Amino acid sequence: MAETLRKTVWLKHLAIMLIAFVMLYPVLWMVGSSFKPNNVIFTEIGIWPQQWEWSNYLAGWSGIQGNPFSRFLSNSMIVSIGAVLGNVLSCSMAAYAFARLSFRFKAAAFGLMLLTIMLPHHVTLIPQYILFNQLGWVNSFLPLIAPKWLATDGFFIFLTVQFIRGLPKELDEAATIDGCGLIQIYWRIVLPLAVPALITTTIFTFLWTWDDFFSQLIYLSDVTKFTVPLGLRLFLDSSSQSDWGPMFAMSVLSLLPCFIIFILCQKYFVEGIATSGIKG
């Protein structure tokens, strides 16, 4: 009895590991291929390079069409960090109002906010483009950053509202008695306590902005303004069979920030997804 039980446990582990291996294989193969010489990339099925070729990274880093890859990286960083700061501040402000203040039309405003989460971005896409075009913002980072400072990602407001509602109200009341105004309560009491929600907001805003291809494709046209996704696409467009190595190398590099954040903040990922259903 115990023997068959142990056998089924082993079988289960084996199945789980096998599926995991098959799933990760493409990614591992890409990482391996980024160190292989160009002529063997598509003939070698194995992951481990038989001969290490570091030049792929040098060639990729030197960039494309006179633009070093570091430019794409720094552009992406500017956009992503700008978006994160905007989302964290504007969404937490709105969340504080919804969770702690009483005001007229609160229920209606909250309902409206939830509705905007469900709205496909296609519906606002063209008027937004026209608006930003008239402001002269097209081909700059502003259309990618400014909306985040205006709390357009209702999802993060909702997430933070839920979190703040779980915080004890006594702290706010004690602070009021001590003479704190609402702004001070928000800044000194609620924000520090809501750090887990702010970290979740930070992580997912960063990842989504980093990977956001559609808006960057629409709003950025000048190669010097290109972000990592657009830069990679340049590689794809202009690469012949012979330089897949550098492209894979830069692909690996582009995934690295996401991966590092994931490893550092795993706990927030699992909790964020499990409690609120964030799409990863």
Add this chain to the structure above:
Amino acid sequence: MTASSMTKPQKRSKRAKKSAASPNNRAALFFLAPWLIGLICLTLGPVLASLYFSLTDYSILASPNWVGLSNYTEMLTADKLFGTSLKVTFTYVFASVPLKLIFALGVALLLNKGIKGLGIYRTIYYIPSLLGGSIAISMLWRKMLGGDGLVNQVLLKVGIHAPDWVANPKYALYSIVLLSVWQFGSSMIIFLSGLKQIPSDYYEASSVDGAGKIRQFWSITLPILTPVIFFNLVMQIITSFQSFTQAFVISNGSGGPLNSTLMYSLYLYKKGFAFFQMGYASAMAWVLLLIIGCFTFIIFRSSRGWVHYEDGGK
């Protein structure tokens, strides 16, 4: 209001006036200001504007002329590619969403029963969801499933001569479906947390009564999990209808071969930003909203029949 007017005579009780019960309209306006500006300028205004543009022939180059419903009638009667893009998108949604959820549930069940190393497995299975939205992975996919790509090299080893998956109109869309199913990790994590909520005495009681594993799955696990399945289903359908990046990269922006990967979003993008038919693209956006709305409504309506809540109520 009454609480604050009662304290009015005492000047020094200004602080008490701010107690939680009294309304703080002005403060709320301050905290909500960014959101309100965004709501009006970037959401509500654009929603109305897009409805208006959808009734015009607007291109960014010339001012809009009112054309009534002709964008919509063109879509339904004259524009063959519109029909194609609908068919492609429906095929994609109906193939990828169920497969993804079945995989997610299956692996979650495998991982659930107190297995050792759950944390590591969960991490590994989540990695595709983490990276899958990126351009890098879409490019890898395109190259992996290409004529002489990794997949065909492996198949060749076992003696199968396979076609170029992404260049063949029969298979190209399914290579994108595969990419979507590959990212089942985040749904799986939601299933795992749902499975954790099921009290173990349900299983103990039923095995005393002689129920086998399969019987337990159908009469305990699955019914209790229906709210989670419902949630995953709604989220996946909404996002799948809007899928863009993967089709764009794998078909190199064309929706090819032979329009077999011309997803709705991709066609909308082409109409609006390649041909500058922004009125038409706006109309397409409204049709998409309508389609997603209908689906969400149908799932919500049907959920009364198949979603079970533990408290037995609404």
